[in-house]
Amino acid sequence: MAAWKMIGFPGTHYDYREWVDRHNQPVTLTAVSIKAHPNR
Amino acid sequence: MAKKLPAKDAVIIGLGWTGSILAHELCDAGLSVTAIERGPWRDPTAEFTPSVAQDELRFRIRHDLFLRPSQTSLTFRNNRDETALPVRTWGAFMLGNGAGGGGLHWNAETWRFLPSDFVLQSHLTQRYGAKFLPEDMTIQDWGITYEDLEPHYDRFEYLCGTSGTAGNINGQIHDGGNPFEGPRSRPYPTPAQKQPFSHTLFAKAARELGYKPFPQPSGNLSQAYTNPLGVTLGPCTYCGFCEWFACANYSKASPQTTILPVLVRKSNFEARTDCEVIRINLDNLGKRATGVTFVDTAGEEWEQPADLVLLCAFQLFNVQLLLLSGIGQPYEPRTGRGQIGRNFTHQTVSTAIGFFDKAKYNFNPFISSGSIGMCIDEFNGDNFDHGPLGFVGGGYLGQVQTNGRPMETTPVPPGTPAWGSEWKRAVRDNYLSTVYSGAGVHASSYAYRNNHLDLDPTYKDRFGRPLMRMTMDFHENELKMNAYLTDRYAEILEHMGAKQVVKQPRKGPYDITSYQTSHLCGGAIMGTTPGDSALNVYLQSWDVPNLFVQGASAFPQNAGYNPTGTVAALAYWSAAAIRSQYLKNPGPLVHA
Numbered sequence: 001m002a003a004w005k006m007i008g009f010p011g012t013h014y015d016y017r018e019w020v021d022r023h024n025q026p027v028t029l030t031a032v033s034i035k036a037h038p039n040r
Numbered sequence: 041m042a043k044k045l046p047a048k049d050a051v052i053i054g055l056g057w058t059g060s061i062l063a064h065e066l067c068d069a070g071l072s073v074t075a076i077e078r079g080p081w082r083d084p085t086a087e088f089t090p091s092v093a094q095d096e097l098r099f100r101i102r103h104d105l106f107l108r109p110s111q112t113s114l115t116f117r118n119n120r121d122e123t124a125l126p127v128r129t130w131g132a133f134m135l136g137n138g139a140g141g142g143g144l145h146w147n148a149e150t151w152r153f154l155p156s157d158f159v160l161q162s163h164l165t166q167r168y169g170a171k172f173l174p175e176d177m178t179i180q181d182w183g184i185t186y187e188d189l190e191p192h193y194d195r196f197e198y199l200c201g202t203s204g205t206a207g208n209i210n211g212q213i214h215d216g217g218n219p220f221e222g223p224r225s226r227p228y229p230t231p232a233q234k235q236p237f238s239h240t241l242f243a244k245a246a247r248e249l250g251y252k253p254f255p256q257p258s259g260n261l262s263q264a265y266t267n268p269l270g271v272t273l274g275p276c277t278y279c280g281f282c283e284w285f286a287c288a289n290y291s292k293a294s295p296q297t298t299i300l301p302v303l304v305r306k307s308n309f310e311a312r313t314d315c316e317v318i319r320i321n322l323d324n325l326g327k328r329a330t331g332v333t334f335v336d337t338a339g340e341e342w343e344q345p346a347d348l349v350l351l352c353a354f355q356l357f358n359v360q361l362l363l364l365s366g367i368g369q370p371y372e373p374r375t376g377r378g379q380i381g382r383n384f385t386h387q388t389v390s391t392a393i394g395f396f397d398k399a400k401y402n403f404n405p406f407i408s409s410g411s412i413g414m415c416i417d418e419f420n421g422d423n424f425d426h427g428p429l430g431f432v433g434g435g436y437l438g439q440v441q442t443n444g445r446p447m448e449t450t451p452v453p454p455g456t457p458a459w460g461s462e463w464k465r466a467v468r469d470n471y472l473s474t475v476y477s478g479a480g481v482h483a484s485s486y487a488y489r490n491n492h493l494d495l496d497p498t499y500k501d502r503f504g505r506p507l508m509r510m511t512m513d514f515h516e517n518e519l520k521m522n523a524y525l526t527d528r529y530a531e532i533l534e535h536m537g538a539k540q541v542v543k544q545p546r547k548g549p550y551d552i553t554s555y556q557t558s559h560l561c562g563g564a565i566m567g568t569t570p571g572d573s574a575l576n577v578y579l580q581s582w583d584v585p586n587l588f589v590q591g592a593s594a595f596p597q598n599a600g601y602n603p604t605g606t607v608a609a610l611a612y613w614s615a616a617a618i619r620s621q622y623l624k625n626p627g628p629l630v631h632a
């Protein structure tokens with residue numbers, strides 16, 4: 001996920017409903033991927 | 041020798057949107073219905089959970105949900121002077137595979153066409169004169185009006201729970217909606233989705249320039265909704281993995297999330313998946329369909345007899361199956377004779393990229409949905425005066441960026457090296473602060489004499505049947521129209537505050553390798569006489585009255601909107617005619 005962190009892509013988060021209205025603010029979620037998904 | 045199955049009242053070829061709509065309507069009318077689907081059964085909740093679904097490599101790059109070209113493909117050429125060659129990797133459009141069809145993996149952009157779109161030929165001739173249209177343009181009126189279709193648009197939107205803001209309710213214009221839309225009888229079933237930052241900023245800029253922006257009508261729902269069949273959908277979570285993916289969240293309208301849960305529980309419904317229909321069978325006179333022949337995964341041939349045949353495959357395969365079954369006359373562009381394969385159209389899309397100052401703008405492009413976006417319709421259809429401009433047609437403009445998926449979202453300013461540390465730096469510096477819509481301009485594709493489909497003379501599928509041959513190129517009208525729209529779109533990005541806007545208008549020749557929506561239309565068009573159409577206004581074949589051919593193959597030309605809303609509305613319109621007229625008195629519904 002090095003490239004993701006570099007560009008600012010927080011990964012495969014599933015629910016951004018609490019973020020969609022926060023315009024022009026950085027998303028402070030920890031980056032996740034499907035590889036590291038808790039359900040795997 | 042094909043093994044014969046017990047007869048059914050109706051056989052449906054393909055279980056996508058129209059197949060599911062027609063199957064449900066006919067089962068509801070008491071018919072025994074069997075649907076035969078080439079691809080696999082698809083269950084989004086079981087197969088596409090969040091722990092596996094958000095896989096860009098698998099679904100976007102490796103096309104996991106799509107038809108494999110090795111199973112069947114098509115050949116392509118720009119014009120008749122060339123030899124068509126087989127397509128070995130999908131490019132210009134994507135072909136679905138399995139239950140749900142395109143409805144499983146689509147964006148869910150749910151538009152209606154304009155009233156003028158349905159009477160295009162007479163409308164444009166009346167306003168601008170016949171000489172204003174290119175000599176080889178073959179646009180036609182549909183034979184129905186927007187008013188005919190309105191109740192059926194409404195029905196589909198309420199089936200899906202479409203999220204939007206109405207612009208015209210029974211003639212009254214409502215602020216915040218599309219002021220150009222045809223009158224609708226009531227508001228959308230759920231409110232519009234929330235819009236992220238760049239989409240909101242686009243709308244603000246558009247408003248300041250005097251336009252009337254509105255949210256794109258979305259089949260990714262803004263809130264939970266239970267449809268008239270009793271199926272409940274959930275709210276979209278703006279995950280940004282929509283188009284070409286399936287949604288386990290139950291928040292993308294699809295046959296799976298709106299109809300199939302009810303349909304599969306009906307005792308008079310049967311579906312056979314992984315079965316490919318290879319032919320519609322006709323009686324000795326060739327005027328009545330007796331059913332279909334299909335092949336299963338073991339390579340065995342089966343015959344499914346039925347009194348009524350619904351051809352509900354994708355546009356391309358509808359036309360191919362008609363030709364392979366000897367239904368109707370193949371179109372010959374030299375003579376202009378024949379209806380099957382005529383008036384093939386696609387979509388004329390383009391975009392502009394807006395680079396913004398990363399110190400001031402953070403767009404978080406990964407927060408999005410398939411149908412997110414703020415759009416303007418001032419340049420669609422005949423909503424504007426084309427007289428001084430020298431072209432016809434148009435489309436909607438919008439910031440409709442659906443995602444920030446990292447493999448695909450690497451916009452960099454012109455002059456940036458194509459690889460290496462400079463490229464990486466530019467990707468990093470621009471990822472969060474670029475407006476990068478796949479199709480910021482989504483415009484019409486009008487019909488021409490030369491753009492058509494027929495059977496390839498050389499290449500065959502694994503059954504030995506000729507592949508579909510596509511002959512398609514852009515014409516000056518579409519390129520001129522698109523360039524004009526792209527300029528207008530770029531102006532809005534500039535007014536938004538972009539430090540650099542890079543225009544990417546559509547250029548000819550038509551490029552089979554470059555994705556430009558999957559909105560293939562025509563080839564088995566509807567109309568008022570057999571002399572200029574394959575189907576009557578109820579989508580009934582003029583040649584074989586117990587065959588109805590659904591889908592965008594019926595469009596005489598494509599308008600400046602995503603076609604699915606109109607495809608579904610036509611399916612409901614056709615189903616209503618079948619239920620109220622055809623079943624009571626089988627035979628031609630229109631006497632030419």
